[in-house]
Amino acid sequence: MAEFDFLQALEAARAKYDSIVKALDVERLSSEIAELQEEATRPDLWNDTEHAQKVTSALSNKQSLVKKLDVINSRLDDAQTLFELGQEEDDKGSMDEAEHVVDSLKNDLDELEIETLLDGEYDERSAVVTIRSGAGGVDAADFAQMLMRMYLRWSERHGYKVKVMDTSYAEEAGIKSATFQVDAPYAYGRLSVEGGTHRLVRISPFDNQGRRQTSFAAVEVVPLVEATDHIDIPDSDIRVDTYCSSGPGGQGVNTTYSAVRITHLPTNIVVTMQDERSQIQNRAAAMAVLQSRLLVLRHEEEARKKKELAGDIKASWGDQMRSYVLHPYQMVKDLRTGYETSQTQAVFDGDIDGFIDAGIRWRHEQRRIEEQEEG
Structure with a gap:
């Protein structure tokens, strides 16, 4: 990488870092950490176990976020120093290492940027996910179970706690519906972009004539309610x-x-x-x-x-949001964001972060456009 390219990459990384720091409002974040630390030291905190767990979890997550920012800032400084020393001493190894650090920081900054976009009212909550089989008979029931496995594997990859709350099994194969809870910070913010109608195209394993079948499943994602939500149900x-x-x-x-x-x-x-x-x-x-x-x-x-x-009524963006094609070619494509991959088995094994991140960015852009139109 030429010197100009390195400096350009470093400048771009620093600009993204600065925008993330601004979006996260680090001063406010530090103030919230101080308040949570004070609450965490109260002698009666664990009298209410559920509240105590929320306080300690929120404190841990916010402290982790600040630590990530500090580490990235330090690595950016180290990369610049290493590159400058490499230039002075004509040490190509040092310059290559500096370039590698900046390149790897791009992924870390992209992941951190996603967290700044999870700013919805309920985004930081745990999620309750319901999957229902749709049109397509036994293939749809099987597809619904494939989706459930996909989300459970995704949760497992991230170390998120999952509780299956209800499963209604179909007669021949698969499930009619299932509901499960994902307990993790921002689980709702991430998984909410998965809500909508999912479509599967494949050669049906349940058709003795080997015909191609299109089936559908619906995914619903809601935030876990809290005591402060005041939803009265007579x-x-x-x-x-x-x-x-x-x-x-x-x-x-x-x-x-x-x-x-x-x-x-x-x-x-x-x-x-x-x-x-x-x-x-x-x-x-x-x-x-x-x-x-x-x-x-x-x-x-x-x-x-x-x-x-505002005089602007739009259809819901959640419907027909993703297609999983296994025949005549291999492709999973999000119809809103355009994000796609031919690694279909990896997707069904829970590798869906690319789709989720693209969905979060797409949703943020849609909100920005709506705000501009309303303004």
Whole structure:
């Protein structure tokens, strides 16, 4: 790499670093860390275990973010010093090493930049994901299970804690639906760009004539509700049904009426839960998911009203958002961002960060455009 190229790359890296520091508002971040540190030292903190875990998790994440910024800044300084020393001493090895450092920092800065774009109202929360099979019969049910595995593998890659809350198995193969919770900072902000209709094109393994089949599955992502969200659900607005759980779980689960189905009558939203052994636990979990969905519904209605007032009504961007083609060629393509890859097996094994990052950038740009139009 020529000297001009190195200096240009270093300048670009520093410019991106500065924009990230500005977007994260490091002074505010430091103030929040100080407040959390003070709260974390309170002797009665662990009287409320759930709150204590949130405080310590938030503190750890914010401290980690500041540390990342400090490390990147230090590596940028080191790279510049190393390159200048290499020039003075005509040491090509030092200059090559400096170039390698700047090149590797580009990926670190790109990842950090994504975090600055997760600035939505609920982005920093954990996520509740529901997958439902759509048109396509048994292939659709199988596809829904493939998607569930994909997201579970993605969570596993990142070390995120996952809890499967409900699974409804299809008769022949696959699943009719499944709901699971991903507990991690910004899980909702990242996974929310996965919401919408997914399409699979392949030679059906369930067709004895080997014909090509197109099938669909819907992915819904909502933020985990918190006590401060104030979603009131009167008892008169819900119908609660209980039934025996199905699928794996043992005799104790399958022979008692522990599974719960809650129907929200005004919106016809239905939530089922059968993961817990107790009907009381399943009802509590189902109510939490129902509150999450109503929270998102309220947020969407508020956004829709704003667009109506602005005289600009657009279709939802979530529908038909991605195609997975396994025949006659291998390709996974996001129809919103244009991001694509021919590594289909890697995608189904959970390698979807490229799609998620592209989706986050696309969503941020759409919000920016909308704000300009409203302004």
